[in-house]
Amino acid sequence: MSDAHGGNIYAVARELDCRPDAIVDFSASINPLGPSPMVWKAIAAARQFVTHYPDTSCWELRQALGHRWGIDPEQIVVGNGSMELIDAIPRALKLRRLLIVHPTFSEYERAMARAGGSVVTVYAQREQDYAIPIDHLVQLLDSSKGRARSFEGLVLCNPNSPTGRACSVEAISHLAKLAARRKLWLVLDEAFADYCPERSVLPQAASWPRVIVLRSMTKFYALPGLRVGYAVASRSVVRRLRAQLPPWSVNAIGQVAALAALGDKAHAEKSLRFMGRARARFVSLLSTLPDCRVIEPSANYVFVELPQGWQAETMAARLKRQGLLIRDCSSVPGVSARAIRVAVRRPSENNRLIKALSTLLDDRNG
Ligand SMILES: Cc1ncc(COP(=O)(O)O)c(C=O)c1O
Known part of the structure; x- marks a missing residue:
């Protein structure tokens, strides 16, 4: 698979020498409630x-x-x-x-x-x-x-x-x-x-x-x-x-x-309701990050432009060290080198990402 996609937990697990399921994957946007x-x-x-x-x-x-x-x-x-x-x-x-x-x-x-x-x-x-x-x-x-x-x-x-x-x-x-x-x-x-x-x-x-x-x-x-x-x-x-x-x-x-x-219609309805709430909360938390530009999403992921001075690649690499995988969008034609995409996951996982992003963004040396 091309590196241009998210979700490659196997390669990252080999790199970090951990189990694939130890990685919190924000790079592929999959229903956080899992299958029915x-x-x-x-x-x-x-x-x-x-x-x-x-x-x-x-x-x-x-x-x-x-x-x-x-x-x-x-x-x-x-x-x-x-x-x-x-x-x-x-x-x-x-x-x-x-x-x-x-x-x-x-x-x-x-x-x-x-x-x-x-x-x-x-x-x-x-x-x-x-x-x-x-x-x-x-x-x-x-x-x-x-x-x-x-x-x-x-x-x-x-x-x-x-x-x-x-x-x-x-x-x-x-x-x-x-x-x-x-x-x-x-x-x-x-x-x-x-x-x-x-x-x-x-x-x-x-x-x-x-x-x-x-x-x-x-x-x-x-x-x-x-x-x-x-x-x-x-x-x-x-x-x-x-x-x-x-x-x-x-x-x-x-x-x-x-x-x-x-x-399973009940699971589908539950998933939609869950996403509506989790996404609104995640978007508002992402919007509080200093100088980040957040695009209001229609799906289960959020497109974010990091502040000036940052590179998506650097951010993705630093988060990866913490077992957090995000999609570095810098190779996508038509977007800046600061663009990332993050999936909406469960609130506790979203909180973990927000905390990690916020700590890294505080680091002025980007
Ligand atoms: C927009 C879009 N379309 C299609 C696909 C392919 O999905 P799948 O082959 O898993 O159905 C993807 C996978 O990432 C995607 O992001």
């Missing part, structure tokens, strides 16, 4: 499936997802994490150039490069707290000549990583209409949208012809190690995506766990 208790039961009950190949069509999981969204299960394709689908999209849609809005998740660009394509980039502005530049995107999509001809699709991460900024459903609907008119693809990465369901375009996007919505079981359902994600699109796009996936890419335990997770 039903998931553990389902995994235990599914042990015997380890000696069989998994259902390569993920039939039962797709039925449950279809039911969850009120859509045709044939409009759903499950992948080994949404990452596998991000990887497959350029090949499935034969994309040569994709429009992306930096700062954003690095894997869209990497997937395009692996497929022999490239990206056209626009930037969200720091002065606007990295709000997704919808008007600019509308202009680009709407112009019948010029740049609109130089890309075949646009990918938007909503809510966006690492900034935590989200677009409204109205804005996305407008882009979807334009994309359809101009015969452009619109890929919406909703990996974190469970945390702001009012910003999600599911289920209505299932009837939008040129749109693919990506969802993940990693973040909100806390199953990063099992690798389950899915895409919702038209039946023909789903067929094209499936054709790009190797057989059995989603393992049996992952399918069973995802099914159990989807079935």
Whole structure:
């Protein structure tokens, strides 16, 4: 895995000579309550499936997802994490150039490069707290000549990583209409949208012809190690995506766990309530840190710019020595070398990070 991502507790544990679970990981943004208790039961009950190949069509999981969204299960394709689908999209849609809005998740660009394509980039502005530049995107999509001809699709991460900024459903609907008119693809990465369901375009996007919505079981359902994600699109796009996936890419335990997770509505509601409170508290504590710039988040992580004189890399290294892992965002195009992203965890862990940050920031020598 590239160093550009968070969550690499194994490498850090080797470096610090400790157990991976001794590290408090603020670098990957996973539901701090963990998976539903039903998931553990389902995994235990599914042990015997380890000696069989998994259902390569993920039939039962797709039925449950279809039911969850009120859509045709044939409009759903499950992948080994949404990452596998991000990887497959350029090949499935034969994309040569994709429009992306930096700062954003690095894997869209990497997937395009692996497929022999490239990206056209626009930037969200720091002065606007990295709000997704919808008007600019509308202009680009709407112009019948010029740049609109130089890309075949646009990918938007909503809510966006690492900034935590989200677009409204109205804005996305407008882009979807334009994309359809101009015969452009619109890929919406909703990996974190469970945390702001009012910003999600599911289920209505299932009837939008040129749109693919990506969802993940990693973040909100806390199953990063099992690798389950899915895409919702038209039946023909789903067929094209499936054709790009190797057989059995989603393992049996992952399918069973995802099914159990989807079935536990009480845990989902509890997780949302918990995050609402924990995030508000964490944001207000982060905002008290001297000269830090905190972007109001829509997901379960917070984007913070450290004070002048600090480097995100230095801060990340110092916190790591204390067993606290944060995401150094300095390599993300379009942000300053002082930018970090921190996941919202349990209040006691958040307090520990605030204390460590505050002590380090007091050190004038940064
Ligand atoms: C914005 C975004 N999309 C997609 C993914 C891929 O998630 P997964 O493959 O675990 O579903 C990630 C992982 O970090 C992400 O941050």
